[in-house]
Amino acid sequence: MTTSPLTTLIVDDHSIFRAGLRADLDPDIEVLGEAGDVDGAVREIVRLRPRTVLLDVHLPGGEGGGGAEVVRRSAGQAPGVVFLALSVSDAADDVVRVIRAGARGYLTKSSSGPEVSEGLRRVAGGDAVFSPRLAGFVLDAFGAVGGxxxxxxxxxxxxxxxxxxxxxxxxxxxxxxxxxxxxxxxxxxxxxxxxxxxxxxxxxxxxxxxxxxxxxxxx
Known part of the structure; x- marks a missing residue:
């Protein structure tokens, strides 16, 4: 009995980075497509229905909401898709914004191909995944819930x-x-x-x- 590969969509506004990331992911992860802006990302997510999405937080297009906007706009149209943010930024505001929107994790672009691949498997399995020290931003932000x-x-x-x-x-x-x-x-x-x-x-x-x-x- 064969298992279906884990599918993903790569969303980043730099085509060279998308190509490099596609090549670095583990062979058992199938890249269904790519997108370079907010509107294109939402369109491809709805069309392709990947299990996961690798998502940069700073993207052109849409209403200026970047990766967080992609997550919010896709939620009602493609339920079940899981988002893993992947960005050069390690700023607290960027981390908290995309997690509040619904992403399941956040890795920086210093992560290796195997680390990103493992991150995709983990968020697809229901875990939350963060690069070292970024988890603290999320804990601080959500510690005040109710106030x-x-x-x-x-x-x-x-x-x-x-x-x-x-x-x-x-x-x-x-x-x-x-x-x-x-x-x-x-x-x-x-x-x-x-x-x-x-x-x-x-x-x-x-x-x-x-x-x-x-x-x-x-x-």
């Missing part, structure tokens, strides 16, 4: 990374033109982000947004 910190994190998780940047600047009193100059985006894009932030946080004005941010000590 104000947890509620604030849940509210912030509704916002993309770019929306959080815009939110903080607007809450600090920056004009739309100043936000646009600071973030190198257009005023129209700032307006769009502000509207989205207010809608997601169920606020009606930038003044309410400032009070919201101050109450949560985000400024």
């Amino acid at each position: 104000e910190t947890a509620r604030t994190d849940e509210e912030l998780d509704r916002l993309t990374g770019r929306e959080q940047e815009v939110m903080r600047l607007i809450a600090q009193g920056y004009a739309y033109k100043e936000v646009a100059a600071e973030l190198f985006i257009s005023v129209k894009t700032v307006e769009t982000h502000v509207s989205s932030v207010l809608r997601k946080l169920q606020l009606s004005s930038r003044h309410e947004l400032t009070r919201w941010a101050l109450a949560r000590r985000l400024l």
